[in-house]
Amino acid sequence: MKKESSAPTMKDVAREAGVALGTVSKVVNGLPVGDSYKIRVENAIQKLNYQVNSYAQGLKASKTYTVALLIPNTVEPFFSALTYHINIALLKRKYRMLLCSTDFDLAQEQEYVTMAQQNKVDGIIGLTYNPNLIIEENTPFVTFDRRMGANIPCVASDNFAGGQLAAEKLADFGCKNVAFLRIGSSLTNEPNKRKAGFENGCLSRGLHYEMKILDDGEPYEEFEKFLAEHIHDGKLSIDGIFCVTDKLALYVIQSLRRLKQRVPEDVQVIGYDGIRYFGDQEYMCSTIVQPLPELAEMCVELLLQENMKTKPPLVCLPVTYAYGGTTSEFTDKSESFKE
Amino acid sequence: MKKESSAPTMKDVAREAGVALGTVSKVVNGLPVGDSYKIRVENAIQKLNYQVNSYAQGLKASKTYTVALLIPNTVEPFFSALTYHINIALLKRKYRMLLCSTDFDLAQEQEYVTMAQQNKVDGIIGLTYNPNLIIEENTPFVTFDRRMGANIPCVASDNFAGGQLAAEKLADFGCKNVAFLRIGSSLTNEPNKRKAGFENGCLSRGLHYEMKILDDGEPYEEFEKFLAEHIHDGKLSIDGIFCVTDKLALYVIQSLRRLKQRVPEDVQVIGYDGIRYFGDQEYMCSTIVQPLPELAEMCVELLLQENMKTKPPLVCLPVTYAYGGTTSEFTDKSESFKE
DNA sequence: TTGTATGCGTTATCAT
DNA sequence: ATGATAACGCATACAA
Secondary structure, three states: OOOOOOOOOHHHHHHHHOOOHHHHHHHHOOOOOOHHHHHHHHHHHHHHOOOOOHHHHHHHHOOOOEEEEEEOOOOOHHHHHHHHHHHHHHHHOOOEEEEEEOOOOHHHHHHHHHHHHHOOOOEEEEOOOOOOOOOOOOOOEEEEOEOOOOOOOEEEEOHHHHHHHHHHHHHHOOOOEEEEEEEOOOOOEHHHHHHHHHHHHHHHHOOEEEEEEEOOOOOOHHHHHHHHHOEEOOEEOOOEEEEOOHHHHHHHHHHHHHOOOOOOOOOEEEEEEOOEHHHOOOEOOOEEEOOHHHHHHHHHHHHHOOOOOOOOOEEEEOOEEEOOOOOOHHHOHHHHHOO | OOOOOOOOOHHHHHHHHOOOHHHHHHHHOOOOOOHHHHHHHHHHHHHHOOOOOHHHHHHHHOOOOEEEEEEOOOOOHHHHHHHHHHHHHHHHOOOEEEEEEOOOOHHHHHHHHHHHHHOOOOEEEEOOOOOOOOOOOOOOEEEEOEOOOOOOOEEEEOHHHHHHHHHHHHHHOOOOEEEEEEEOOOOOEHHHHHHHHHHHHHHHHOOEEEEEEEOOOOOOHHHHHHHHHOEEOOEEOOOEEEEOOHHHHHHHHHHHHHOOOOOOOOOEEEEEEOOEHHHOOOEOOOEEEOOHHHHHHHHHHHHHOOOOOOOOOEEEEOOEEEOOOOOOHHHOHHHHHOO
């Protein structure tokens, strides 16, 4: 009697079936084997309830079918949705996902990278904040929204076009005097292009605009102050606001309520990301929607494509506008069609 | 010249440092080694940028420091928060997490279990819906909210106490005629105890109550119908509602708005779970809060405790009530204290 | 077509 | 204290 407790191995199956080790391996991997042998092996596998050890497989093949996802957390709706869709995209290709919540901690991010490499993952997808992340050459890496180097592909929504679209929508909906609100200073972020796109859109539509851009440390209250300063005789001089994220948009909407301004009657608000209640219900605000399933697919596709000499340094996917109750599109032109 | 591309191994380090393989292993694992050797090895590690291969380690030790989490998805706020806290709890113990989104698919759940076992994970934590999941004896398993067998520990919030607390709060806040709304039929769920607890609370407080319990397939609209049936002359005969989850509570609140009922003036609503906007901001409604960090810690603790002969079959952690704008606690007794 | 032997990267048990 | 060697579970090139 041998080890009873630990899981059965190929050797056990071979002994049980009365065949050689290699034969079992072939059956397991679907390689041609004589029918009678095959049946005997399959029976033995059944009987012993054998499962291959993918660690040992990985050791042989130096391929682990595992990808690490570095993301700040899984509680903010955008992150959790991205996590979900990347998981789906990986599963489709029979890859497993190692989840690494970094909590915006730069050191933690580096630790996770090291861990992932020790685990010999087949690749890493990262939405990270450490611009100096050290990643081994031979570990495929794809980032979301961050440019980290020429040979590290970055996948993002078309942030510039999104900003522009926001301006155009506000113009369409009758705004004359708009503002862009943003927090976060990192200059290398792709999302920073939202500002440039918005400016561009405002200019082409002849919209007067203002910017309020906060650094990472500053409190959201600064935005409320900014808004309060634009109120004269109870009336806000701004009639349209584009916020860099839906999260900020929702804060701004609350601020506006406190300031006795009605949304969307007095001022319209558009966010960015396209987050929804419970992940699949209504949009939390009118917004520029990132195409999450497609973005996730692209990250995974780019990451796992091995025979690609030069990977594209930046891939931007198209965004769309979605109504979420904080714009008054239906009171303008749309209404007139009903007549 | 040998393989240039693949990652350096201990052997490479040993050659570089001019020492034996075993010596390198000792240095890596912090075992006693002569100082001069130690330094040479460390230099070689630096130079080659060596990283241990934890797959090979796992193969030797049959311990992988990896745990799989089975959860329907990461987009519903409760699931995503649970995922986050379990990730934290695992990280604290130097464990990695394999994320498995099952999408409520029973077959998918089983596939993931098989995959996890092939990956020789050290354990599985599951919030699953397949009552017949087959899990190998030797893979530690802990469930959340599901009783699956005597030797499989289940961690849950104190659902009975939570239901009771909801009834008591509604009574405290002046309700006379309340209702409990639930969807989901699986009889073995721990959350089903919320109903019993609520009934118990209503009885002890002399509250008149009604139940509306839907099966899994039925549409939420049935709840709106139920509410509509209780409106006579524009007035709802129910003045307090306990919903089995915050998700349902939010749906019910919207329904009530459509039915021209004011929350909390005409009818108060309490949910269950304690979900917040963006995971860390205000509660979405008044609610019974599950202690997520503690629940996550307990899951992990129970899972990784190896030298525990008999693991507890069911662990319930205490819940709390939190105000979220859909109850009128401040208009009753609380106000009077201010005088 | 089936069996045998070697090596993947690591750790642990030996002698030295 | 250090170095050689076997073993972990599997895949594969090679021999039978």
